[in-house]
Structures are given as structure tokens and as C-alpha cells.
Amino acid sequence: MEKRTVISFSLFIVLFLVIVGAIQYLRIHSLHTLLPNVAEQQMNIDQLKSDASAKAGEHQLQIYLVRDEGDLAVETADNLRHGLQYAKLDVREVSPGAVGSIAPSPYTIIIFTGEDSSRWPFVAMKRYVEQGGNLVFANRFKDPAWNALTGIEEIGEYVPDVYGLNFEETIFPGYVDLNPPDDLFVHSVVDFAIADDANVMLSAEGFPILWEYGVGEGNVLYWNTTITNQKMIRGLFVQTLGTMPPAFVTAQAAxxxxxxxxxxxxxxxxxxxxxxxxxxxxxxxxxxxxxxxxxxxxxxxxxxxxxxxxxxxxxxxxxxxxxxxxxxxxxxxxxxxxxxxxxxxxxxxxxxxxxxxxxxxxxxxxxxxxxxxxxxxxxxxxxxxxxxxxxxxxxxxxxxxxxxxxxxxxxxxxxxxxxxxxxxxxxxxxxxxxxxxxxxxxxxxxxxxxxxxxxxxxxxxxxxxxxxxxxxxxxxxxxxxxxxxxxxxxxxxxxxxxxxxxxxxxxxxxxxxxxxxxxxxxxxxxxxxxxxxxxxxITYQQADLNVTFDESTVYLAGEGLVNPSHFTIRLKPGQSLETGKFDFGTVEQWEADRPLYLVKLTSANAEIDIKGEAQ
The missing domain is CATH 3.20.20.370 (Glycoside hydrolase/deacetylase)
Incomplete structure (x- = not known):
């Protein structure tokens, strides 16, 4: 009886070891074929249903990009066009000869690229800005004939190899100052003396890189640099552009x-x-x-x-x-x-x-x-x-x-x-x-x-x-x-x-x-x-967005918009949006020196009231 027990126990041990070994082998080699398949997480990319009855405002932002000759002009124009389109901002390209026919409006922005100012219509552009239009010079250039529009008082020499970028105001949350030896940006600038009432927004090694200047009823932005042909400036260019019109909306893919x-x-x-x-x-x-x-x-x-x-x-x-x-x-x-x-x-x-x-x-x-x-x-x-x-x-x-x-x-x-x-x-x-x-x-x-x-x-x-x-x-x-x-x-x-x-x-x-x-x-x-x-x-890029404005309202509408959709709205100092939850979604304020808001849209259209008076 004892001998039979020993034999049974021995067989049990052997069988146990064989099973354990087989399990171990299968675990390492082919057990995965016996286990349930793991599956990638399924997600839905939903779209908002469009509303044909959505209201629209009187004004729509018009951005014109002057396509000029020269490597710097072409590279800068191509770069900025990508940045504007990624933000779902419509941009039209025009030649220097056609830009003089654009009607002035606080909601119209003309962007010049390159350095060949001799091809640009000064008289027409001066009248355009004085009557309320917005003008951007995306590259530095030397031409005293344009000083009245740019806020430049004295023109010095070109200065190469200027490093870094410093923020004189908070334009968008999260940006950091770059100082030498940071070499993300290496500028070629002009040693300008600018008017006291020109407001410097960006600088590098003591040189003004971007400033704004008021002329008549309009505004001018001047980029004293060559870095606007680089991808890593696109977002900053778009956000600074938003300081010009009465209100400004960009999209976020989120x-x-x-x-x-x-x-x-x-x-x-x-x-x-x-x-x-x-x-x-x-x-x-x-x-x-x-x-x-x-x-x-x-x-x-x-x-x-x-x-x-x-x-x-x-x-x-x-x-x-x-x-x-x-x-x-x-x-x-x-x-x-x-x-x-x-x-x-x-x-x-x-x-x-x-x-x-x-x-x-x-x-x-x-x-x-x-x-x-x-x-x-x-x-x-x-x-x-x-x-x-x-x-x-x-x-x-x-x-x-x-x-x-x-x-x-x-x-x-x-x-x-x-x-x-x-x-x-x-x-x-x-x-x-x-x-x-x-x-x-x-x-x-x-x-x-x-x-x-x-x-x-x-x-x-x-x-x-x-x-x-x-x-x-x-x-x-x-x-x-x-x-x-x-x-x-x-x-x-x-x-x-x-x-x-x-x-x-x-x-x-x-x-x-x-x-x-x-x-x-x-x-x-x-x-x-x-x-x-x-x-x-892909859904974000293929969607149609329609943004219009009245004096005190921003209207958002579109077809094929991602659900939810996100937008930034920038206003003039002295103005604000009410924050919180609404029928169309939510509004929250972001940290910036000028009013900046994030809107989350869960409806295909929204009417957002602007409070206060622009300063």
C-alpha cells in the first residue's frame, strides 16, 4: 500500500512538472495564439451638424499676402501661408502691382515679404493705413521713404548673427525667452532707431525685433528680422497678427x-x-x-x-x-x-x-x-x-x-x-x-x-x-x-x-x-x-469655417467641424468675453497681456458677445 502511494505521488510530481514546463514553454513561445487578441482602442472623430440658419456678421477678416520676388520673399511667403492656413485663416496672394487696389478696413491685413520696397506702392499703402487698414512688414528692409509708415527714425547698418528672442509682453501662454547661446533663432537685423510711441513686442540682444506702430486710423507691424521664413515662428506670427483687427479668431486642432x-x-x-x-x-x-x-x-x-x-x-x-x-x-x-x-x-x-x-x-x-x-x-x-x-x-x-x-x-x-x-x-x-x-x-x-x-x-x-x-x-x-x-x-x-x-x-x-x-x-x-x-x-483641415464680426459680436459657424471644435479669440485691451458654460459650448480666459480666450464649440454655430470698449 505504501509502495503504491509512493508511485502515485511520484507520477503526480512528474505530471505536475511536465504541465508546469509546458505552460512555461507556451507562455514564452506560443501562448499568445491561445489568448484573446488584444485590440487597439477604438475612438470616434465626430463632426458637428451644420445649421443653415446660423447668423453672420457684417465683417469678415481679409488677409492678403504679397507674393514678391527674391529668395527671402518667396521663402517667407510660403512659410507664412502654411501657418495661416493651419490656423484656418483664409489668405489670398496678390502681386505688388495689385495690392494698391485693396480697400482699407480694420478687418483687412496686408502682409509684405522680402526687401524690395521699390516695387511696393508707398502712396497707396500710406492712404490705406491712414484710413484704417492693417499693414505687416514680415522682413527687415532699408528704405527711408517708408519711415513714416514704419516708425523708423534712423537707419543704421545691417547686423548679422543676433541670437535669441525675448518677449516684451505675454502674447500667448507658454512661450519662453531665448538668450544666447540659444541658437534656435539667428537674426539678421538692421540697427534702427524707432519712434518713442512704437511699441516693441519682441527683441533680441537689445535690438527691437517686432514692434507695432499706429498711423492714422490703422496699424503697422514691423518684423526687423529674417527669421519669418522658419517654421518655428509660424504660431507666434499668427498670434501677433491677432493684435491688429478689432477681434481675431484662430482654430485649434486640439x-x-x-x-x-x-x-x-x-x-x-x-x-x-x-x-x-x-x-x-x-x-x-x-x-x-x-x-x-x-x-x-x-x-x-x-x-x-x-x-x-x-x-x-x-x-x-x-x-x-x-x-x-x-x-x-x-x-x-x-x-x-x-x-x-x-x-x-x-x-x-x-x-x-x-x-x-x-x-x-x-x-x-x-x-x-x-x-x-x-x-x-x-x-x-x-x-x-x-x-x-x-x-x-x-x-x-x-x-x-x-x-x-x-x-x-x-x-x-x-x-x-x-x-x-x-x-x-x-x-x-x-x-x-x-x-x-x-x-x-x-x-x-x-x-x-x-x-x-x-x-x-x-x-x-x-x-x-x-x-x-x-x-x-x-x-x-x-x-x-x-x-x-x-x-x-x-x-x-x-x-x-x-x-x-x-x-x-x-x-x-x-x-x-x-x-x-x-x-x-x-x-x-x-x-x-x-x-x-x-x-x-484631416477632418480639421477639410472642415469649412466661417467667422464673421459685428462691432460687439463674434459669429462662429461651419460645416464638417470636429466635435468639439476649439478656437482662440483675441480682443482689444478694455474688451472681454463672458466666461463659463453656454448653449454653444464653453469660454475660458487664457493668460496673456491682451485679452485672449479659448472657446470650445459643441454646437455648429455660436454668437459670442464682446463686452467693453476698445482702448
Whole structure:
């Protein structure tokens, strides 16, 4: 009896160990095929129902952009046109010869670009401003004939290499002063002496950069700089433009997007204390699972962000691994981080088969990357399809909807390969600013010119730091059209150069401050994955907005507007809007030296009363 009991017990132990081993094997290797699929969070991009009975005011803002010759004029005009259109401000382009026929009105703004003032009609423009029109000079120029309109009293020499930008008043909440050696902006200015009654709004190294000057019944803005041809000034240009008419409305897409590049991706071997400034006696793999990821989850919960990852199959340079090998290497990152990312409402996009940018030998790329160029488009397509097979193995119910170029480098061959190999992919997300001559894939928010179903959605800022130039760019995109689009790399923590000697706690503290400040200052920005951010941005851009004014009322109406829609309204000093909840939505005041309000529209039209008298 005892012998039989021992045998039974032994069999039980063996069976138990076999079952445990099988479970462990399945857990690591193929249990995911037996588990319920994790699915990406579904979101709706709703639209407001238009109302044909919406009232309209007597006045509508008219903005004219004078298209002139010369590189500075062309670059500035192109840049400002993008910024104005992103804010859903209608702009018409006119030639210098036609601008003299524009009728003056407090709701009309004419913008001159470039330096060739000899082509501009001074007499007509002086009469236009004196009778109540608004005039903007977007670049510095020397011409004493125009001094009566610009508030310039003495013209000095050109001064190159003037660094920074300082705010003499709060124009929009969140902007920071930039001082040397900050090199986000490097101006060429003229050493002007200006009238005492010219009001300086921006300066740099003691030079006035932007001032306003009253002439008769109208207003003039003068930009003593060459930086208005740069993307990172668009939002500030739009917001300063709003100081001119009696009231001014811009639209906000209200999008908040956070990328984690190289995630999920293979994790290196080694201990944190040996490969980074983070002095933990644990493996890199355990650090990312137990510390880094948990901190990122807390950040998402506390400050309302949703992550979009960009997966990597391998860090090997050559495309030598077959599908099964890639799948094997992806087991831990895809099963652990990939499932968790999706379970927390995130999206997995594609970074690539490997971390080699999709460029050929005859396309530009920074040689310091040391990347191996692809032979041709067909080789690129094969790599994309292999990476897609890895994704499909672990997430068979999902499709890849977004692509992030490795090192943000890409060219037309790669774009064509993406569109042909992955026809369901919707978005390429690279850079808003960069150096195309070094291979950076710099984008606007727009559909691809060749592949009309492919949308470009650039990322504006990056990193874990609080570099002031980066903060300025972040705020400027929000001031322009209400988009926060930021990306980080997990492996910055284990790269001594990119970590700049910081440990994880220090890096995370900086990142948390950035994200927390965005939530605090701009709570109207809504968190999205890339797929839904793209759909909302397209809806925002395609909607028709109609803004009109009476002396004491702002009228908002439109068709196809996102629900809810957000707008900024800027008024003259001495005037105000009533804040709170209304039938059309809500109104809240923002921190600025001149009256500035955020309106959230939950109805397709609104009539908003202006109180007080303009000073």
C-alpha cells in the first residue's frame, strides 16, 4: 500500500512538472495564439451638424499676402501661408502691382515679404493705413521713404548673427525667452532707431525685433528680422497678427500625440550599472520591464497621454533573417511590451525590419549614421513585408497604420516602397523641422503628392530634456494650430551620449515636467494614437469655417467641424468675453497681456458677445 502511494505521488510530481514546463514553454513561445487578441482602442472623430440658419456678421477678416520676388520673399511667403492656413485663416496672394487696389478696413491685413520696397506702392499703402487698414512688414528692409509708415527714425547698418528672442509682453501662454547661446533663432537685423510711441513686442540682444506702430486710423507691424521664413515662428506670427483687427479668431486642432520610437524592439544584454548612468544592479531587460515601463504607464495615467510605439524587428544591418528568426527575436518585446502598449490604449506602428533608413545610395543621408543604403525599392518592400509578418504573428487582428523612418531619414524611393508594400498604412510620421540636405524627412501636415491615401503627420519635438529651444517649438505649434506631437527613445537611457550623463530618474523627471506642463497649460488638447490623430487632423483641415464680426459680436459657424471644435479669440485691451458654460459650448480666459480666450464649440454655430470698449 505504501509502495503504491509512493508511485502515485511520484507520477503526480512528474505530471505536475511536465504541465508546469509546458505552460512555461507556451507562455514564452506560443501562448499568445491561445489568448484573446488584444485590440487597439477604438475612438470616434465626430463632426458637428451644420445649421443653415446660423447668423453672420457684417465683417469678415481679409488677409492678403504679397507674393514678391527674391529668395527671402518667396521663402517667407510660403512659410507664412502654411501657418495661416493651419490656423484656418483664409489668405489670398496678390502681386505688388495689385495690392494698391485693396480697400482699407480694420478687418483687412496686408502682409509684405522680402526687401524690395521699390516695387511696393508707398502712396497707396500710406492712404490705406491712414484710413484704417492693417499693414505687416514680415522682413527687415532699408528704405527711408517708408519711415513714416514704419516708425523708423534712423537707419543704421545691417547686423548679422543676433541670437535669441525675448518677449516684451505675454502674447500667448507658454512661450519662453531665448538668450544666447540659444541658437534656435539667428537674426539678421538692421540697427534702427524707432519712434518713442512704437511699441516693441519682441527683441533680441537689445535690438527691437517686432514692434507695432499706429498711423492714422490703422496699424503697422514691423518684423526687423529674417527669421519669418522658419517654421518655428509660424504660431507666434499668427498670434501677433491677432493684435491688429478689432477681434481675431484662430482654430485649434486640439491634438496631443506621444511617440515611443524603437518600441517594441530587441533589448540588449548587460546590467544597467555597466551600460548607463542608472546605477541599478539589474539587467537592462528587467529595468525596462520593471522600472521604465511602469514609470511610463504612470505618466500616461497622470497626465493624459496615449502612446504610439514604432516597432523594430532587429538591429542587425543586413537583411539576412527570415520571418521565423525575426518572430523568435521579437518574442519578449512583442509579447510583453507590445501587448501592454495596446492594452493601455496605444498603437504599434512600424519603424522597420531593422534600423536602416529607407534610402538608396544616390539619396542624401547623414554619413555619421553609418547606415548601409538599400539596393532598390524592391529590397525595401521585402523588408517591410517581413516586418509586417512579425507584427501579424503577434497581433493578427490588427494592421500597421503608421510608419516612422529610422533616424527620421527617408526619401521618395522609401515612400514609394511603403505605399506599395503596405497599402493599408495611413501615416508617415517624421519631422516638422530638420535638415533635408542631410536626409531628414521634413514634412508638412498634408497628403502625399504621389500617394493620395498616405498622410504626412510630422513630429514637432523630441527627447527627455527641457531645452528651451525645444519648448519654444512645442509652444509655437500649439499657438499655431493646437498640436503637441512629441517622441522619445527608450534606449536613450542606455546610450551615454544621448543620455548626457543623466540617470533614468533625472530623465524621467524632465519628461514628466514637459508632459505635465502641456496638460496644465493646454487642457483642451486631447490624447490620441497616431491613427486617430491623423483622422482628426484631416477632418480639421477639410472642415469649412466661417467667422464673421459685428462691432460687439463674434459669429462662429461651419460645416464638417470636429466635435468639439476649439478656437482662440483675441480682443482689444478694455474688451472681454463672458466666461463659463453656454448653449454653444464653453469660454475660458487664457493668460496673456491682451485679452485672449479659448472657446470650445459643441454646437455648429455660436454668437459670442464682446463686452467693453476698445482702448
Amino acid at each position: 491634438i496631443k500625440l506621444m511617440y515611443i520610437d524603437d518600441f517594441p524592439a530587441p533589448v540588449m544584454d548587460g546590467k544597467m550599472k555597466d551600460v548607463s548612468a542608472t546605477p541599478l544592479d539589474k539587467s537592462v531587460k528587467d529595468f525596462f520591464a520593471e522600472d521604465w515601463w511602469e514609470d511610463m504607464v504612470d505618466l500616461a495615467k497622470d497626465d493624459d497621454v496615449i502612446y504610439t510605439g514604432a516597432m523594430i524587428g532587429t538591429y542587425e544591418e543586413e537583411m539576412e533573417l527570415v520571418d521565423e528568426q525575426l518572430i523568435k527575436r521579437g518574442e519578449f518585446p512583442m509579447l510583453y511590451f507590445g501587448r501592454k502598449l495596446i492594452a493601455h490604449g496605444g498603437e504599434i506602428g512600424l519603424h522597420g525590419y531593422n534600423h536602416q533608413s529607407l534610402v538608396t545610395a544616390d539619396e542624401p543621408i547623414d554619413p555619421t549614421y553609418g547606415y548601409i543604403p538599400w539596393k532598390d525599392k524592391d529590397e525595401m518592400k521585402r523588408s517591410l513585408l517581413q516586418a509586417e509578418s512579425v507584427f501579424a504573428n503577434y497581433f493578427p487582428a490588427e494592421t500597421l497604420k503608421s510608419y516612422v523612418p529610422p533616424s527620421n531619414a527617408l526619401n521618395r524611393t522609401g515612400v514609394d516602397a511603403i505605399a506599395e508594400a503596405l497599402p493599408e498604412l495611413r501615416t508617415i510620421a517624421s519631422l516638422y523641422t530638420g535638415e533635408p540636405e542631410s536626409g531628414d524627412f521634413v514634412q508638412e501636415f498634408e497628403f502625399d503628392a504621389t500617394h493620395p491615401n498616405l498622410y504626412h503627420f510630422p513630429r514637432v519635438t523630441s527627447d527627455y530634456g527641457e531645452e528651451r529651444g525645444s519648448i519654444f517649438q512645442m509652444v509655437d505649434a500649439i499657438a499655431n494650430f493646437g498640436v503637441f506631437s512629441h517622441f522619445i527613445h527608450p534606449d536613450d537611457v542606455i546610450d551615454p551620449d544621448r543620455a548626457f550623463g543623466r540617470d533614468w530618474d533625472t530623465m524621467f523627471t524632465s519628461l514628466r515636467k514637459i508632459v505635465h506642463d502641456v496638460r496644465d497649460q493646454y487642457p483642451h488638447l486631447e490624447a490620441y494614437t497616431q491613427h486617430y490623430a491623423t483622422e482628426k487632423m
